[in-house]
Amino acid sequence: MSRPPFSTDEQDRKRSPRMTQIGFIGLGSMGMPMAGNLLRKGFNVRGFDLRAESVSKFEGLGGTGAASVGEAAHGADVLVLMVVNAAQAKTALVADGALSALAPGGTVILMATCQPGDVVDIAQEVEGAGRRFVDAPVSGGMAGAVNGTLTIMAATPRPTFEMVRPVLEAMGDKLYHVGERPGQGATVKTVNQLLCGVHIAVVAEAFALAAKTGVDLNILLEIMSGSSASSWMLKDRGPRMLESNPDITSAVDIFVKDLGIVLEAGRSAKVALPLAAVAHQLFLATSGRGEGAADDSQVIRTYMAMNGSASA
Template identity: 55%
Template sequence: MHRSIEPTIGKADQQQQRTIGFFGLGSMGLPMAFHLASSGCVVRGFDINEIARSRFTEAGGESCVTAVEAASGATVIVLMVVNIKQAYEVLFDAAALSSSVEDCIVILMSTCPPGDVEALAKSVHATGRRFLDAPVSGGVAGALKASLSIMVAGEKQAFDQCHEFFNVLGSKVYYLGEQPGNASVAKAVNQLLCGVHLAAAAEALSLAERAGLDTETVLEIVSGSAAASWMLTDRGKRMLDTDPEVTSAVDIFVKDLGIVLSAGSSAKAALPLASIAHQFFLATSGQGAGAADDSQVIRAYRRMSSGNREE
C-alpha cells in the first residue's frame, strides 16, 4: 500500500522539501520508513542496531551510520524510538536536530508520557524548530499495511504541512489541538483499554483452561458473542499457543500501562482497572517472559491458579 505525496514541507529547495530523517527502524519503524520512501520522499534511516539499518537498505532505503548524517538537511525528523530518553539522545546528544534545516518539523510517533512529550516540545521549540506529538495505534500489522491510526497535537500549520505524510502511514488521522502532549494523552486512553481488554481476555481463557473446557471451542464462543473485543479476537488464539510469534512484547504493555497510570496521576483520575492489568503484565515479565508476545500475560493467571507450577 503506497501513496505518493507532493513535496510540501519546509522552505528549502524541492530536494530538501522531500527529505526525512527517520530514527528507529524496529518492527514498526522499518515498514513506516519504507512506506514514506516508496511515496517519493527521500528517507534517510538511522537505528543504533546495525541489523535494522541493513534491513532498511535491503528494502531499498537509504540507511545512515550516524544520527547527524540521517538528519543532515532534513526538513522533517520522525522519531519512532523506544522511549523519551532515546528521543533526547538522538536530537540533542547525537546532534541530529542541529544538523536539520532551521524550520525542521520534529514528529515524535513513539508512545511516551504526556508530560515528558510536552517538555521535549519546549526543548525543540527553543532551537527554532517545530514539533508534533503524533503517537500511533495499530501495531506491527498497521505499520505493515499503512493503516495506522495517528493522533496528532501541535502547531496547526505544521500539522497541515505534514498531513500528507500521515496519510501515507495511516488510514485515520486525528488532530487534537495545538498543545503537545494532548495526543499522547489520547494514546494513553487507547492503551488503557487495550491493556485491560487483553488482561480480561487472559483471565477468561485461563478460567476455561482451569475448568477443563476445550479452550478452542470457548474462544470461538466468546469471539462470536457480546463478550468479543478486538484484543480477544487478535490475541486469543496466541494465548493458547505455548510460544507464539512475538508481535508486541509483554514489556511493551509494562511500559505503556505505566504511562497510562502516570497520565492518570497527573489528571488526578483513578484508574483501578489499569492498575490491576499493569500488575499482571509486571508479574509475567517478572517470571522471565517480558520479551514474549503480550498474549502471554495469561501465564501470570496460570501461575496464580497453580501456585509455583505453570500448567
C-alpha cells in the same frame, strides 16, 4: 511558539515527496516498515538505528543509511522519531545533535509512545530551537506499520498538521488531528493503551476461570467471539492465548512500559486507575518470570500459574 504563515512555495516544497528530505531515527520492528512506506511513497529518507544491521537492511530497501543521529537529521525538512521512549528521543535530539542538524524551520515528528508530560518537555526544546513539533503517536502494531494502516493521533497547530499530512499519510490510513497542544496526542495514545492492556488481561482472566473448571477454551473462544462479550482484543489475542508459543506481534514488555506510562499519566492528573494498575502488575509478573519477550497474549501464563490451571 507562534510562527508566520507558510508561504505557498514552502507548502508546495513540503508536500512534494521528492522535494522533502526526511530523517528517520529508530529502524526497529515498526520503524523499519514505516520508513519503508515513506520510501515507497517517493520520499527521500535517511535512516539511523543503533544496530548497524538495521541500517544495512534499510539501505537494501532503497533508503540512505546514516552513521549517526546527526547525519540522519542533517538538513532534513522532517525528522521522524520512532524510538523506544522519551529518554531516547531527548538523547537523539539534544545530546546526539539531531535538533541542531535539522534544517532551519524543520519539523520533528515524535511517533513513540511517551508520557504526556515528557512530550511537553520535548516540544519546548524543539520549539525553543526554532523548529516545529508534532506529537503523533501511533496504534496498529507491526501489521499496521507493514501495511501502512496505522492509526496516527497528531497534536500540533493546524497549519503544521496540514504541512506534514502527506508524510503521515504515507505511514497510516487513519489520521486524526486530536488537538493543537503537545501532549494531547500522547494522552490519546495513553488512553488507547489503557484499554488495550486491560482488555488483554481480562481476556486472560476469563480464560483462566474457564480452564480451571475444565471448559474447552477453543469452544469458549468461539462462543465469546460471537457474543456481546466480544472485543477486538478477544478476537485478536484470544487465539494466540491458546498457543504455547505464538508469533510475537507485541511483546509483554511493551505493555509493562505502556501501562507504566498510563499510571504515570494518572498520577500526574490525579486520576485513579485501579484496573490499569492491576493489569500492569500482571504483565510485570509475566516479565519477571523471564517472559517479557513473549507475545503479550502470554500474560495468560501468569493467570494459569496463580490458579494452578493447566497451560492453555
